[in-house]
Every structure is written in C-alpha cells, then in structure tokens.
Amino acid sequence: MEVLPLAEAIATHVCDGQSIALEGFTHLIPFAAGHEIIRQQRRNLHLIRMTPDLIYDQLIGMGCAERLTFSWGGNPGVGSLHRLRDAVERQWPRPLALSEFTHAQMAVAYQAGASGLPCGLLRHYAGTDPLHAPGASLRTMHCPFTGADLAAVPAITPDVTILHAQQIDADGNVLIRGILGAAREAAMAARRVLVTVEERVEALPAEMNAIVLPSWVITAASIVPGGAYPSYAQGYYPRDNAFYRAWDEIARDREGFLAWMQRHVVGVRDHAGLLRALGVAA
Amino acid sequence: MSSPDYSRDEIMTVTAARQLRNGAVCFVGIGLPSAACNLARMTHAPDLVLIYESGTVGTRPVVLPLSIGDGELAETATCLVSLPEIFAHYLQRGRIDVGFLGAAQIDRFGNLNSTVIGAYAHPSVRLPGAGGAPEISTYAREVLVVMKQSPRSFVSRLDFRTSCGYLAGGGERRASGCPGGGPSAVITDFGVLRPHPESKQLQLTALYPGVSVAAVRAATGWPLQVADTLESVPAPEPAELATLRDLHARTRIAHARPVHINL
Numbered sequence: 001m002e003v004l005p006l007a008e009a010i011a012t013h014v015c016d017g018q019s020i021a022l023e024g025f026t027h028l029i030p031f032a033a034g035h036e037i038i039r040q041q042r043r044n045l046h047l048i049r050m051t052p053d054l055i056y057d058q059l060i061g062m063g064c065a066e067r068l069t070f071s072w073g074g075n076p077g078v079g080s081l082h083r084l085r086d087a088v089e090r091q092w093p094r095p096l097a098l099s100e101f102t103h104a105q106m107a108v109a110y111q112a113g114a115s116g117l118p119c120g121l122l123r124h125y126a127g128t129d130p131l132h133a134p135g136a137s138l139r140t141m142h143c144p145f146t147g148a149d150l151a152a153v154p155a156i157t158p159d160v161t162i163l164h165a166q167q168i169d170a171d172g173n174v175l176i177r178g179i180l181g182a183a184r185e186a187a188m189a190a191r192r193v194l195v196t197v198e199e200r201v202e203a204l205p206a207e208m209n210a211i212v213l214p215s216w217v218i219t220a221a222s223i224v225p226g227g228a229y230p231s232y233a234q235g236y237y238p239r240d241n242a243f244y245r246a247w248d249e250i251a252r253d254r255e256g257f258l259a260w261m262q263r264h265v266v267g268v269r270d271h272a273g274l275l276r277a278l279g280v281a282a
Numbered sequence: 283m284s285s286p287d288y289s290r291d292e293i294m295t296v297t298a299a300r301q302l303r304n305g306a307v308c309f310v311g312i313g314l315p316s317a318a319c320n321l322a323r324m325t326h327a328p329d330l331v332l333i334y335e336s337g338t339v340g341t342r343p344v345v346l347p348l349s350i351g352d353g354e355l356a357e358t359a360t361c362l363v364s365l366p367e368i369f370a371h372y373l374q375r376g377r378i379d380v381g382f383l384g385a386a387q388i389d390r391f392g393n394l395n396s397t398v399i400g401a402y403a404h405p406s407v408r409l410p411g412a413g414g415a416p417e418i419s420t421y422a423r424e425v426l427v428v429m430k431q432s433p434r435s436f437v438s439r440l441d442f443r444t445s446c447g448y449l450a451g452g453g454e455r456r457a458s459g460c461p462g463g464g465p466s467a468v469i470t471d472f473g474v475l476r477p478h479p480e481s482k483q484l485q486l487t488a489l490y491p492g493v494s495v496a497a498v499r500a501a502t503g504w505p506l507q508v509a510d511t512l513e514s515v516p517a518p519e520p521a522e523l524a525t526l527r528d529l530h531a532r533t534r535i536a537h538a539r540p541v542h543i544n545l
Binding site for chain 1: 311313324336338339345347348349350351352353356357361362364366369370373374380399405406407408409410411412413414415416417420446449455458459460536537538539540541542543544545
C-alpha cells in the first residue's frame, strides 16, 4: 500500500478498457476519484456499480464508458439519470452496453468474486423478466444435495475497485463506518483496490468488529477531504440532497451538462477546486 | 359537496399507512412507500420495524430520507448490515412480513414493470431498473403497492415484467414456487384494489370520498372489475394529516440545508 496524491493514483492504476467498480451504496460514493478519471480522459471503461448514481451519469455523459453493469440506475428520490438514459435511448455520446441485474444478484456476484468462486447462488426466480433480458447472464442450476432449482450469477471481479472511507491510520489500514452496501465485497473481489479517505490519523478508533480493510489488501490510498461529496461521509458531512435535486436540471440537456462539467470538474485542478466552485468549502 | 381539506397524495399515503399492522417487519421502498411506512410508525404502529435495502434495520428516521441510504437512516437504526446480508439473511431467508413497492406499470394481476417502456433493446424510456423489487415481490409474505392510477401506468400488458405479482392469475404464482404471498393491496390516488380470492385479478374494493367508479375505470387500462361490496375509505383523521404534514415540512427543511465541508 502506498499513499499517493489522487491524480497520481488514478494515472498509475486506472487504464483505458479496464473494468472498474466505484462502490459505496448512497453513502461514501467516491466522487473525487470518478472526477479524476474524467479529467484524465479514460476511455472504453466497463463501469460496475449497483446504483450508477450521479458519478456514473457523469462518466457516461463524458464518454468514458462502453459498458455498464448495474442493478438500479436512477437519481434516488428524484427521478432519472438523464445522461445514462441518453446513452441507452439515443447512443449519446456513444453506445452503452448494459449488463443488468437485481441488487441481490449483484450482491452475490461480488461475494463470489471476493470468495474466489466462479459464480454466486440465489434461490430460483419465478416470473421476472431479467432472466431473459439480453444483457443479463443468469443460469439455472440444481442443488447437488436437494435438487432444488437455483439461480447462478457469474462472479464480478473488477480490474480496479475504488472506495471512499473515513480514515486511514499510520500503517495504512482503512476504517469504514456507516452504510456499507457491497463495498467490502467489491474491494475483496478486485485485482487492485484504490481508496480515498477523509483523513489520516495515528490510530483508528475501531471497535472490535468494525469494518477495517487491512493495508495489505489496498493498492494505493489518497487523502481527499470531502471526497464523497455530494454523497456523504458519516461523521464528516451529510448527503447534499439539494444538489441531487439540482442535478436533475443540470443533466437534463447535453449542452447544460457539458458546460457544468467543464466549469466544475474538467476546468478545476482537483476535488477541492470543485468544492470551492460550488461554495461547499471555503 | 365542498372540496376536501386534504390532497389525493395525502389520502393515498394515509390509506397506505393504515394497511400496516403494529409490529410487522417491513421492507421499504423510497418515495411514497417510505412516507407511508413512517407515517404508520408515527401514528398507529409505533413498533413497526422498518428495513431499507441499504442495510438499515429497525430505523426510526425523524425526517424522510431522499435516497434509500441517507445518514438519517443509519443514525436511527437498531443495526446496520451489509447489502449482501440484507438481501440474503433478511429477505431471501423469509424474515420480511410486508414489502412496499411502487413501479412505472402494473397489470391486472399485480405484476410490475420498473425497467423499460418499449422494447428492452431499444427502449423509448429507460427506467431505473429492478433494484430490490424482484426479490421483495418474491419473498415478502405480503406486498403492498402504492401507485398513481392512469391508463399509462395501469396497463393491459406490461412492456417488461420486472417483479412478479400473480403472473397470469389463479394459482400460477403459487405453482411457480414463489414463497411470498404476492400483492395484497394496491393503493392508488382513487382508492384500493385487491386481488380476487380465486382469479387473483385486481378489483376495486374501496373508494376515496367523492371518487366515482367511472373515474377509476377511466384511469385503468383494462376493464376493471368492482368487488361485490365496495367500501368507502374514511377521510384522513386530523391527527394523521397533522403528522404527515409535519413530517413533510421537517423533511423539506432538512433537505434544503446547505452542506459545508472543512478542507
């Protein structure tokens, strides 16, 4: 594990054509890392995330992605992800292939990847169309003990998983507090793990069963205060629900979206620049 | 008749809340289901156990979350578990009494579409997709659906079946091996639809005050049947309305609060 500036971590470890998972379920979404990928103009990425959220709307709208693996693609409580929709419905700025699952399916697919298994298992489904959707790859198999029908989902093993977390200690161990989603499984399933954190501390204030990623499973870490904004970091800052609502208008048309991205992401040096441009940080 | 002192949204939310019995374990979707579940918890069902798919178990939010995973849900939860756990240990294992869902389309047998309008490969509208809905509709002992009723949303044929209701009706759901009981009520902005005991076809069982059967039929994309006994839904009580309006007012203030980050 090495601690690197975020731009260097992305430049070193994220390449064109890779499969990458920026995880964190509503909470701890690694926006700063996603924005750096946009600044460095990565292309042909296979983006993996249960809930694409605003960060993948932005990556897709900026032309970074050729495939999306996901299970729920909306702006939670607000409505559509307009850039995702534009890519699927009108192939702008480029066609986007979809691999679509349910949350439960992606959860076991990450678990399988994290466990070194070729597939994850669920009880058999009856009567839902995702089984037959072109992008989905569910297969039915039988329990060798009981003969029960089971649904198998291929393991997800990202080239790179990127997480945001609260703290890293002097030895490089990382603490996550609050809503987890499938962040831990996505990290353990990946070939490389990048982490951004709110702050570096001497020793972690971790309870005995706390969620800690030991330093030796992490490839590189970067200290990025506010790195999850407009998502949130429990104990540091809340989700900016007003921004999530405002995004609906910002992303609705192509020109408005591109102008916003130019001004707030491409045209600033780093995440602190975005936070200042939005008036969120002094 | 004078116009009521409540909106269609309000009576829909209050009616949905009344379906929940105290002590039930409820898997909550975002939006109207979340408002209804929390209203129930704040009125007649203080021991309702609310579970959101973000892994927050037994959460008691003071303001409504905008997303399924706001910090408010984590801070007020009995415990936090990972997403694989919530779907495996709680839902698939059969620990959920009531699942609460919305959708873009519903058919006469309570099957739901939240995936696409049009063909899957070339959709005219790409909807968010499945999320947790297929497993909720499969495993919850009972499913409540809350949806605004119109011919565009209550359709004779779904563009895509994301989540199963009673499939083609009758005993087909049971025969397919779905462990959960299926939708027990669809609460709309006109009244309540429930499945016929035999055919499982949704029929109109209750109307809001001042709503006509003709109006509900006009808002339904199939020939809607009416139950032998058509009930009238009591108007929201003042206490229910006051609690719901306070909840929405607190939520609006909380969601508009500016975020500040110290670099």
